[in-house]
Amino acid sequence: MKIIKNKFLADLAKNVEETKTEEQKIVEVLSNFDFEGNEFSESEKRFVQERERILIVECKKNRDSLFRICMTLQEMSDFFKNNKERKFMAWYQSAGFSKDLVSAYLKRADLYIDFPDKKDLISSLPNKAVKLLTNQLISKEKQSEVLSLGYTAIADIKSSLVLEEPKNLIDVPSKFRYFNPKSIDKIHKDVKKMSYKELMDTKKELEYQKKLISETIRELGILEKERENEGSPKLLEVGQ
Structure with missing residues (x-):
């Protein structure tokens, strides 16, 4: 009984520590909005910051969910490739997914796999930005270079990829x-x-x-x- 109690207390302490760490992360990314300069009262400031916390937590959930969806579809794609008699497209269409949607998820999965340390950034990229980055003419080195810049705006990513065009580019x-x-x-x-x-x-x-x-x-x-x-x-x- 004492062992069980000690394990329970250890798990509880671990959960408390993880909660504190998560809260610290949230505090670190709260906006630096000038509350005083805009004459916010303390109650108004607390109201805004509480909503910021909600948005940060929910956005993180969305990013984690997107990651899981992409990687699960990648697993299913690999599974069906190893079972040639079975059709991946027939399966995902029966599950309610369209070809364009699955393609977008799988392109993002490629980025997750190649750049695991950029998970949050990749999750925040618009689908069009993912499509630009995963173009067959874009090298892994160039992808890494663009991702290291932290760009999420399509215009910024597009302008950075112009440099990728080789001098004697063949027609695709x-x-x-x-x-x-x-x-x-x-x-x-x-x-x-x-x-x-x-x-x-x-x-x-x-x-x-x-x-x-x-x-x-x-x-x-x-x-x-x-x-x-x-x-x-x-x-x-x-x-x-």
Whole structure:
């Protein structure tokens, strides 16, 4: 009985300490609004600060909830990828989720996974900002650089990403008919967990694919020139 009582008191003390720590965090982020300069009475100041506390606590709950939603959908996405007969889209649509919504959650999940120390910042980003940051042309280094600046406004993020554009940027198709860049993203994630043999097998497979693609591009170039010649108007002979 004494052991149970001591454990109860220890748990109670821990909860009290955690509550104090949480309260300290809230106090630290309360606004620095000039109450005195705006002639607020003490009761008015307390009223405002109490509401600030409510907003801070509820916003934190929202951020934590968003994080859990994103990571749960990421888990489900991985689960369905490992069960090819089952369709991820069919599942989430039956659960009431749209394709656009799930895509937005999964893009945010990618940022959570790559930058776990930026969880609160990532949670506060608008969906459009997440979409900008997770564009396939944006490197992980650039993502890290932008997130380290603490930007949440879309205009600030967009202006910082302009620098990412390479000098010889190729045109990105509006849709992909044969290959999807997400397959490359998956390779980047998978290689971190691969054994040496799996790495060698993957490298061999990609080198073979690269050879086939190079040959196909060469053939397309030949056909392109033939089509250009077919479509070119013939020059009129002198005297006509």
